[in-house]
Amino acid sequence: MTAYSLDEGSYSVDSSKKFVPFNEKTDKKADRKGSMFIHVHPFLIQTARDLILLDSGLGYADADEELVLHQNIRKSGYEPSQVSLVLLSHLHQDHVGGMVTKKNGRLNLAFPDAEYVVQRGEWEYGYSGSGSYKTDVMDVLQRSGNLHFVEGSGRLNDEVTYELTGGHTPYHQAFHVNADGDHYFFGADVLPEPEELQHKFAAKYDYDGRKSMELRQQYGELAAAEDWVVLFYHSTNIAIGRVQLVQNTFKIVQA
Numbered sequence: 001m002t003a004y005s006l007d008e009g010s011y012s013v014d015s016s017k018k019f020v021p022f023n024e025k026t027d028k029k030a031d032r033k034g035s036m037f038i039h040v041h042p043f044l045i046q047t048a049r050d051l052i053l054l055d056s057g058l059g060y061a062d063a064d065e066e067l068v069l070h071q072n073i074r075k076s077g078y079e080p081s082q083v084s085l086v087l088l089s090h091l092h093q094d095h096v097g098g099m100v101t102k103k104n105g106r107l108n109l110a111f112p113d114a115e116y117v118v119q120r121g122e123w124e125y126g127y128s129g130s131g132s133y134k135t136d137v138m139d140v141l142q143r144s145g146n147l148h149f150v151e152g153s154g155r156l157n158d159e160v161t162y163e164l165t166g167g168h169t170p171y172h173q174a175f176h177v178n179a180d181g182d183h184y185f186f187g188a189d190v191l192p193e194p195e196e197l198q199h200k201f202a203a204k205y206d207y208d209g210r211k212s213m214e215l216r217q218q219y220g221e222l223a224a225a226e227d228w229v230v231l232f233y234h235s236t237n238i239a240i241g242r243v244q245l246v247q248n249t250f251k252i253v254q255a
């Protein structure tokens with residue numbers, strides 16, 4: 001396996017869109033009515049040419065201002081400085097927080113040697129004030145010279161393709177990565193959890209819930225037919241899985 005889940009923990013999210021840490025051993029779900037319960041885990045994939053980070057989490061740091069994301073990369077056997085490509089599905093706070101690191105009150109790029117791949121429309125939408133975007137984090141990337149815009153769908157290199165999906169945000173994108181003979185699919189918030197393949201619903205938190213629902217079905221079918229390894233960013237159980245379609249029902253197994 002050349003993919004790693006970089007688990008940043010468990011959270012509840014209510015209509016205020018604030019992420020509140022949720023300790024599964026001591027906190028009770030009943031005390032947080034109207035909340036969704038999710039995990040946050042960026043992914044790391046080692047390919048022949050790059051060490052790729054897929055989305056960057058909430059950006060929590062320890063008392064010494066070290067990013068949990070950096071610690072998790074080390075636990076997987078790599079140095080943060082080895083990350084050469086950061087692929088960003090969209091720019092919501094729980095996906096971009098770890099793009100930057102804070103030292104003595106100053107924000108710096110968390111992966112200064114990496115190219116950050118962003119969908120241009122998502123970037124412009126983020127600055128337009130239409131949604132809940134953290135533009136202070138985006139400003140750091142803007143100034144860095146590490147920003148690589150893509151538009152629509154296409155190929156980044158011989159291992160990575162990107163696909164403009166919309167659905168969750170107007171310019172949300174998904175990524176396909178070929179590594180070690182496997183086809184990895186990162187659908188981010190269009191396919192955030194295995195359960196969303198098993199229950200058909202249009203979610204209120206999506207920009208276009210109906211489109212997301214249709215995309216999930218299509219990606220699920222392709223994943224099963226082509227034996228993709230699917231990375232589920234908000235999964236509370238299987239984060240890296242393969243999809244089977246058994247009698248019209250999706251089943252997800254640990255990859």
Ligand SMILES: [Zn+2]
Nearest residue numbers: 090092168189
């Ligand atoms: Zn999102």
